[in-house]
Every structure is written in C-alpha cells, then in structure tokens.
Amino acid sequence: MDDLGNISGITGPTATTKGTLVESPLYRVQNLRANGIYFNHPCDRPPEHITNFVNQMRRDRGSPGPSADDISQDRDLHNLSLGTSESEVATYFLARVFVNPGSSDYLKRNEKQQMKRNHVPDAGTNHKVSTPVPDTLYGYRDETAFHQQQAQLLPMYKEAMANNQGLMYPFFVIEFKGDNGSLWAATNQCLGGAATCINMVEKLNDRFKQRMSNNPINSADPINSAVFSIAMSGTEARLYVSWKENERDYFMAHVDSFLLQDPEHHAKFYNFVHNILDWGRGERLEQIRSCLDNL
Secondary structure, eight states: OOOHHHHHTOOSTTOBTTSSGGGSTTIIIIIIGGGTEEEOOTTSOOOHHHHHHHHHTTSOOSSOOSOHHHHHTOHHHHHGGGOOOHHHHHHHHHHHTSOOOOTTSSEEEESSOOOOGGGSOOOSOSSOOOBOOOSEEEEEEHHHHTGGGHHHHGGGHHHHBOSTTOEEEEEEEEEEOOTTSOHHHHHHHHHHHHHHHHHHHHHHHHHHHHHHHHSOOOOOOOOOOOEEEEEEOSSEEEEEEEEEETTTEEEEEEEEEEETTSHHHHHHHHHHHHHHHHHIIIIIHHHHHHHHHTO
C-alpha cells in the first residue's frame, strides 16, 4: 500500500470505491466530512422521524424467511465462517437473501456498476468523495415502475438514472467483504454510496418544491429521501440508515448488527432486508410517482 500521504492525496473523480481511497484512515475526515457526509456516533440518537422510520422495518413479516432449523443445517452458510472470499460471500447472499427482481418487477438490482459522477455529493473541495461502485444496488426499473410518468421523466433522465444500466432512484446499497476485507472500508463505501442515492432523490424534491412554490397544486409531501445500506462479511452484517439534514449535510447511523450463523440473528437480518425491499417497492415508489405526477 502507498504511504499515507499518497493515499490521502487521491482526490480525483476517477478514484473508485474499489481502490485504496476508502481504506485510508483519513478518508472519513478529509474526504467525506469535507463534502458534508458524516457517520453518526453510536451514542447520538438519530432524529425522531428517522428512528420511527427505521422501526417500521423491524416489523414481523407475513411471509417469514428460513426457519431456525434451516439456518442451523445450512452447510453453505456455515462454510462462510471457515474462511471465504468476497465473491463467495456475495454468491451465497445474492442467491439466498437479496432477491433478484424479475423483469416485470418494479425493482431492479445491479452488481458492481459505477454510479454516475454527477450524482456524487461535491462541496467543491479538493478532497473528493470516491465514485461509488456498489457491490449490489437496488433501485427501480424504468419501464415498469414509471410507465405512467414517462412524459415527466423525459427531460430529467440524467437526474433519474444512477448508472449506465438504467437503474433509477436507488435506495439500498450492499457492500460485501471476504476474510481479508475491512468492514470499516465497506462502511466508508456505504457512506458515499448512500449519500449519492440521497442526492438523486433530493434533486427531484427540489424540483417538486419549486413547482409547489410557483403554483401550489395540493398538499402532497416531498419524498422521504432516506436510504439503507449494509456492510457485511460472511459472518457479520451491519445495517445502516442515511438521511439528509438541512441543505448540505448527509448523516449515516448504525441500525443493527447481525451474526449471520446465529439462527435468530439471521432471521432478523432476512426480515430487515425484505421489509426494506417491500418499502422500496411500495411506499417509496408511490411517493416518487406522486412527486413526478405533480411536476
């Protein structure tokens, strides 16, 4: 690895989250904070509306995941605790937990696709946020999610598209690590990726607020721009929620951690993930549609 001075000097927009920039001990201080992105201290409670929002994702599901016996006897899952690579972690959880939506679904899932640089928060400092390349990213499929909003989207596709694969308005970032990876670095990736997702929706909110101020139509509310992310290895997952405060600052808070070979923890993790996907497919999508309809 380069010396610290060289690492901290990597500030160009072409640096990606797969390079050494996110591994730098100074990345959170020099790069993220300089662009208004902060990791909430565990002793500091998030705002009440964020706490209430997260609690909605804790609810029990009508269609639970694997049983305790299934988890206890899952040899592939327990093999991950014996030593594994990042690709093996991703292969297992993308097949067993992180559902791949079909072509008729409103949701779309991409793997390892670089997000567009113009969405990344940039305060004009020399210390840039690394361009996110999430291991997994959930957002929307244009032709199914926004079939009735094509006219409104036409002049703003560049704002709506997260990457070159047509994924729109993402809301869920997942970063995987193997035994040699760092969950600290994965959390840095989540910080940048989630803030980028928020920035996209906030641009739409800005359009909506401008429209409402110029010609009030109804009492529709802005979109909840909060975003979830996960940094995980083969044995542990850390769930985060991110939100924007005021006009400048993005915050991310730790929600929960899960020991993935423990049946109770694993079931709770599965429940969280699928509730987040249901929220994205339901309430969040309806808010975006309503916002577009009022433009």
